Amino acid sequence: MTTRRRGLRTRVVHAGEERLNGAVAAPIFRSSTYELGEPESFDDIRYIRLNNTPSQRAVELKLGALEGGDAMVTPSGTAAVWLALAHAAGPGAHVLAPTRIYGGTRKILDLLAAREGLEVRYVDLERPQTWAAARTERTRAFFVESIANPWMSVAPLDEVASFCRAEGLTSIVDHTLATPVLSRPLELGFDLVVHSASKHLNGHSDVVAGVIAGEATTIREIRVLANRYGVCPDPEACALLARGLKTLPLRVEAQSASALVLARALDAHEGVEKVWYAGLPDDPSHARAKQLFASFGTLLSFRARGGAERAKRLVRALELPIEAPSLGGVETLVTRPATTTHAGLSAELRASMGIDDAMIRVSVGVEDAADLVADFEHALRRSAVHAA
Secondary structure: OOHHHOOHHHHHHHOOOOOHHHOOOOOOOOOOEOOOOOOOOHHHOOEHHHOOOHHHHHHHHHHHHHHOOEEEEEOOHHHHHHHHHHHHOOOOOEEEEEOOOOHHHHHHHHHHHHHHOOEEEEEOOOOHHHHHHHOOOOEEEEEEEOEOOOOOOEOOHHHHHHHHHHHOOEEEEEOOOOHHHHOOHHHHOOOEEEEEOOOOOOOOOOOOOEEEEEOHHHHHHHHHHHHHHOOOOOHHHHHHHHHHHOOHHHHHHHHHHHHHHHHHHHHHOOOEEEEEOOOOOOOOOHHHHHHHOOOOOOEEEEEEOOHHHHHHHHHHHOOOOEEOOOOOOOOOEEEOHHHOOOOOOOHHHHHHHOOOOOEEEEEOOOOOHHHHHHHHHHHHHHHHOOOO
16 A cells, blocks of 8 residues: 555655664755766756755655645745746736735735736635636636635635636645645645645744645646745755654644634633634634534634733733744744734735734644633733723
């Protein structure tokens, strides 16, 4: 039986592993260059800038086994997004994207529009009947997030994939918040899957990296594009990513279970005005998440009563969660998207997206759920003392 046909937990441990000199843990290949041999082409020369060194290739085999395709590691998640878009849609092309999108991706799209004439048409993912009207003869790709950051809404991935196949568009999904543990978009018919591997895939808040997965020929073309621009990851990052991946299913399953417990507790608290989490039965994405995902995910957002000042006090009153950007690590992190993920956008644009200064995003770690609930309830009490 091949590695790709085995279970997810088995694949993350064994795929891409090579026992050198009997070592159970793979070494880190720090060399920037290798004996020439007889490469078939320029891109086959073994050199770190050409994205083919042993540490990189080992973790890419593991990622490919998880995603059900080929994979390439990049220096960051934004590099992965940029390369995917650059490959799918050249200068002057059109791209479809959701109106609610991660701030960093919105800035990439704005930059491509300004520098390369890329036109972005923003669509409502909840109104698929309007997508065709946004398409033009120059539309080349449709970019979505499987779970929108920080609204935690689940995209109609099956409908997006079907629409792109029918219209001849490249379908690209940012699967960072969901991970291959919840679903594998290539199986739904997506062409490209991108991740910020700094998040769940590594899981320990000590790596910056990205991932692109897709069909072998497409990934080969993207690798050549990255080679020309000098976009390549560090071997140390690749080795740490490979190590973190081995516990990915265990971490995500535990974090998702705790996120559901915390979301329910916050939803029932009189001091909380709104909770965004697909695991709640009255959440607009609940039915879709049950259909598409193995669980409801590790992140949630909420708004406490009392506005931005209450949110600031609440975050400061927390003891276990750390106020910091990023997500997906073993420790619980909290942040206000208006000051981090979407801080680079204008206040007017944030407001139109439904992000206000009081929204708090929570990336649930592997701590005991009961401890997290107690901490949030304590912080809600403390932050209410000074409420007007």
